[in-house]
Amino acid sequence: MQQFTVHRIGPEIKIAGIDLSFTNASMFMVISASVILLFLFLGSKEKKIIPNKIQLIAEIFYSFVAKMISDTAGSKAKPYFPFIFSLFMFVLFCNMVGMLPYSFTVTSHIIVTLIMALFIFIAVTIIGFIKHGFKYLSIFVPSGVPAVLLPLITIIEIISYLSRPVSLSVRLFANMMAGHTMLKVFGGFVVSLGILGGWLPLSFSVALTGLEILVAFLQAYVFAILTCIYLNDALNLHH
Amino acid sequence: MKSFLSTFIATLVINSDLYAAEAGMPQLDPKYWASQAFWLIVVFAVLYISISKFYLPKIKNNLDNRENKIKEDVDYANKFKEQSESKIKEYEVIIEKAKKEVAKIILQSKNNLDKDIQSKKESLEKEIEKEISKAHSEISEMKKNSISSIQNLSENITSTIIQSISGDKLNESSIKATVEDVTRKNVSRYL
Numbered sequence: 001m002q003q004f005t006v007h008r009i010g011p012e013i014k015i016a017g018i019d020l021s022f023t024n025a026s027m028f029m030v031i032s033a034s035v036i037l038l039f040l041f042l043g044s045k046e047k048k049i050i051p052n053k054i055q056l057i058a059e060i061f062y063s064f065v066a067k068m069i070s071d072t073a074g075s076k077a078k079p080y081f082p083f084i085f086s087l088f089m090f091v092l093f094c095n096m097v098g099m100l101p102y103s104f105t106v107t108s109h110i111i112v113t114l115i116m117a118l119f120i121f122i123a124v125t126i127i128g129f130i131k132h133g134f135k136y137l138s139i140f141v142p143s144g145v146p147a148v149l150l151p152l153i154t155i156i157e158i159i160s161y162l163s164r165p166v167s168l169s170v171r172l173f174a175n176m177m178a179g180h181t182m183l184k185v186f187g188g189f190v191v192s193l194g195i196l197g198g199w200l201p202l203s204f205s206v207a208l209t210g211l212e213i214l215v216a217f218l219q220a221y222v223f224a225i226l227t228c229i230y231l232n233d234a235l236n237l238h239h
Numbered sequence: 240m241k242s243f244l245s246t247f248i249a250t251l252v253i254n255s256d257l258y259a260a261e262a263g264m265p266q267l268d269p270k271y272w273a274s275q276a277f278w279l280i281v282v283f284a285v286l287y288i289s290i291s292k293f294y295l296p297k298i299k300n301n302l303d304n305r306e307n308k309i310k311e312d313v314d315y316a317n318k319f320k321e322q323s324e325s326k327i328k329e330y331e332v333i334i335e336k337a338k339k340e341v342a343k344i345i346l347q348s349k350n351n352l353d354k355d356i357q358s359k360k361e362s363l364e365k366e367i368e369k370e371i372s373k374a375h376s377e378i379s380e381m382k383k384n385s386i387s388s389i390q391n392l393s394e395n396i397t398s399t400i401i402q403s404i405s406g407d408k409l410n411e412s413s414i415k416a417t418v419e420d421v422t423r424k425n426v427s428r429y430l
Contacts, residue, residue, distance in 0.1 A: 033286040
């Protein structure tokens with residue numbers, strides 16, 4: 001599990017007794033963000049009517065996220081497009097950078113995904129209350145439910161609402177960690193079985209790497225689309 | 240074989256030792272949680288601001304530009320299409336007119352020609368008739384003339400024949416009367 005350990009890089013930074021040192025995790029966050037910014041810079045540098053490859057890819061990402069938001073949360077969610085786009089790109093690039101050998105996967109840390117999920121959860125709740133006032137609480141009371149079941153359903157709805165940040169963060173973190181651990185285990189088998197028996201786990205490793213790249217994209221997509229769905233609940237209150 | 244097995248087992252043992260040493264999840268070690276949260280917020284804030292302020296408007300601009308350009312081009316194309324369609328209609332009208340005119344001209348010239356031919360034919364026929372009647376009169380004159388000359392000839396021949404047969408010279412007037420008589424009886428057969 002050495003690949004998941006966080007260690008300090010450079011001097012120790014302590015503010016008010018809290019250790020805020022720059023770590024390898026921070027470094028890979030910076031790397032991912034820089035890659036995103038570089039990609040977007042190259043993708044929006046030239047204003048061509050017929051785009052070149054990198055511009056085309058940037059525009060595909062743009063329209064992909066735009067379509068995702070308008071499909072799930074409608075036109076009211078347009079002001080939140082930059083946030084969801086940044087979120088999607090950040091998670092995607094952190095996952096993808098983590099697929100490189102010897103790199104660090106930022107999103108395989110529960111604290112990182114939890115911070116993001118909590119921020120989304122709190123922001124969505126605040127947006128819901130700003131848009132609908134106390135009527136937003138009706139999200140816990142679905143319509144068309146028999147009166148006998150209503151208390152039970154309401155409790156279940158509240159629990160499911162409150163467990164959103166947990167499920168959102170754990171889903172991403174667990175997927176990333178499990179994938180990397182599995183790759184590590186198969187890599188260990190390759191080494192321990194040697195040149196005679198190592199070919200089978202090696203081929204598994206190759207296949208799993210492909211799978212992990214798919215998972216890296218998929219989890220970023222899931223993270224972003226769940227954010228859209230939560231946002232949709234807050235913006236268009238139709239329960 | 241034995242040595243291979245022992246090394247295999249030994250490596251497995253060493254590896255499992257390594258696994259044991261690495262056991263536990265570094266993710267649950269709270270030592271750097273604050274640092275990670277802090278740097279995540281900093282990095283993501285920078286990323287969010289630069290994306291939303293610089294890059295997304297640029298990309299959106301590009302996309303809008305392209306869409307507008309395509310729309311403009313399509314509009315232009317539609318305009319030109321409409322123009323060409325109206326031109327085609329105009330041409331069709333002109334061609335239709337021209338066709339009608341051509342038909343008129345053809346009809347007119349045909350009529351003219353017919354009239355011309357008719358008049359020419361008539362005048363020719365008249366001339367031909369004239370010629371024919373002239374020829375007829377000439378022929379009848381010639382016939383009449385020929386009768387008198389035939390009478391003379393027959394008188395001469397008759398007198399000569401009679402003279403050579405009988406040796407006498409007959410009275411010319413009686414011969415003439417006889418020939419005239421015969422001629423009158425038979426002339427209708429030839430005229």
